[in-house]
Amino acid sequence: MPRRIRSAAATAVLVAMFALTGCVPSFLSPAKPVSTPTGEDVEEALRPFYTQVLEWEQCGEGLGCATATAPLDWSDPGRGEVELALVRHLASRDRLGSLLVNPGGPGGSGYDFIAESLDYAVGQPLEERFDVVGFDPRGVGRSSAVACYDPPQMDEYLYGIVPAQRGSDEWVDLVGSAAADFGRACAERTGDLLGEVDTVSAARDLDLLRAILGDEKLNYLGYSYGTFLGATYAELYPDKVGRLVLDGALDPSASDAEVTQAQAVGFEHALHAYLEDCLGGTDCPFDGTADDGMAEVGRLLASVDASPLRGTDGRMVGADTLLTAIIYPLYSADSWPYLSQMFDAVMLGDADLALSFADGYNGRNEDGTYRDNSTESFRAINCLDYTYQSDVGVMREKAAAVAAAAPVIGPYFGFGDLSCVNWPYQSDRERGQIHAEGAAPILVIGTTGDPATPYEWAVALADQLDSGVLVSYEGEGHTAYNKSNACVDDTVEAYLIDGTVPSADPKC
Template structure:
């Protein structure tokens, strides 16, 4: 059966557009590999902890060398259902690089975003990208796969061939028509049912609230009385949710590329459409000033050229050598992917040049990178499945056709290039097997220690207004602004941002609220 996917909610992962980066930043730690096998003593457990949870919090971790010199790994057992801990267990995978100075002040847990991004891979494969030297020297850097992700009771839906069909096949009906809505609805329902069939009962409990409770368990079994945490993108929502649930154990939290926890799915779609439209304009302004830009004229005329290109491949898809056809949805993914980082703009120019010449090779390469597909057609991670599972439970959705059409029209007006391809996202989750969905609300985390929130002024995936909103909502929120392009700001070249983050995490020096890093 043909499967089609309608884009709604852009994945918000810090590594989403590392086109210019070799993600192999494994560092040889201070300790020799032979010394890696050891156990960890959990932090003291509160006297009032539920008796059913006590064995989870009191477990001792057994670390084994892994992932190259200087890294060790362990598995943490967590309740499948935190409300009913005796109903079953899941395992969470964690990896650690011990403090390079040999005297860790504690653990620093990290999440790269998504939802669905692997914190395990972030640390094991690219620790230098995730954390600067000051953090690596002073903390045990800990990456973990949240429940449903990667190595931690992963969501599993389709094999590679069916995932190709789901992500890349072209719809047979006109976008927005009744027949098209039925077609996409059927495809989504089949995907959702496959997730239920192939994942099993743990799928019901893939939610950010459950993941935040897992995060407190990780804190405790690592031996930390308070949580030190650096979360990127979606990881800011996970961190903020943790702070709301456990304000008394909030240590030093930095939330970079913030999500507004009170934003509805409709708000998110509009903000991201406008965010990527703004990033596209910034790219074109830069491109038109260079000698090898595939466009000419003004930014507005170039944007119209891109809109025409999207419409063209929707009407007449471009065939690739592997038999796939480049339609508008895949081309949009190929455009979005390099917009996460200004360093990737030259590659975006090459992709446009090639696609406008009738060759979709670069476009498929970018889309495959975004979707986690390798050159052999295998999917190397489960980010699409986990992304869907989390979002279908973390938001409420409105599958009323008239409402969806109205919202689609509003998106097209707000972002004329990107917006027309971002509507109708409510269809996908309307048939999720677990219909209970979370009402979005402000997060205050009353009583928590200072929480540093970082926003980039032209961040396409997590618009700056979201950082302002989160910092304002949090009772102890401290806003740091980076004036620039791209998604997230720490360890991206700003000495001002880096100093603010590292001084707070290492020394506890709280940056000035409203600090502007130009």
């Protein structure tokens, strides 16, 4: 059961490595309003947060860093605080305000995204006109973060082989027990924060950051999961929406099961596109047609599922790890040649390149440490953002449906409920459409060949939002702005800089 949605920040690392909802309740009772730096009125209980002054320190060439504080629990601001890490690159001319950027995940570090790959995150026109701000949401990275396992335990959790037939009662028990153990470790090491890392809380943090940065309205660029965070913000604060770009959109009304199946199909289509490209070139490890290649990949996954390969460091490559290694390069067509190299190696019984790709996806360093907490935060956030059920019979039905929809990849995408059904903090959130009634126009970008956030999700979100405007990119890869073509880039930059809203989908 691989981690599914990948952040745009991870895609940047990938390219470099390869050289490439309804009503929202008001939680606060009426109280005397207090003015913020932007002239707004906030409740008395939020005054320490909305009136704080950020202390910026130089933390790299052209970069400043600061730490903000937010309520641990927005329904009870006196219960405690969390820290939010920020990094900022100042506008070089004619400043328009701040542009907050989220790379996705959930669990992607916006701090690292801007600090390490500013030019990948945004184009030069945006760097010139906006203070580009990266932030780690609650639970993530340099902010108050979810913590669960030490590296050896994480290795076993991510790469360990389950000694039972996939889908059997024994397999379900073992996988469920491992997930429950992981959740207990997260609760022990993280404390109360583990129950407060949901996306609604993160969206409230986003409004706090907007205010203390001095912006009356939010200008925002969200990739992948970051589109859900941005849409949630718009639902909570439609009157505070400035210019929002949601690239690689999620459908906020989709259930966990629907997300799983759509992504399995998306990656299946991306794998087929890779094979067509591979077979049309030279040095392709496959023969025949793309369908023949799909069948061969299916046999390869089944083979390592039954008899895993051993890497030189002793770790094993079973079907789950091999699938992670396959998925990683599928996020960007620029990385397809490296996928061919990996398939070549695995076909010869060499597991090391597959482990290297899986390590890149999982944030694992060569020395066995992990560079971030993206696995922990991804699980913690998703376990609060969706609802899950414990009926194994229903799990099997859903797994069969995914396998039927995506015969090569789908058999290894099932039983996702096991990851969260015994999580320490249970969610009762029902997914629903987001309309953000009264918000200013919001750009929603969808890529027709996006494997991680399928194009139909962007269509759905643009339709749901009262002010949604769809921008379609006809191509491959995950997300489109600053990595596809001039049509997308010009549309996004004209909107963010000049407020120009497309009169119709430009179909880039």
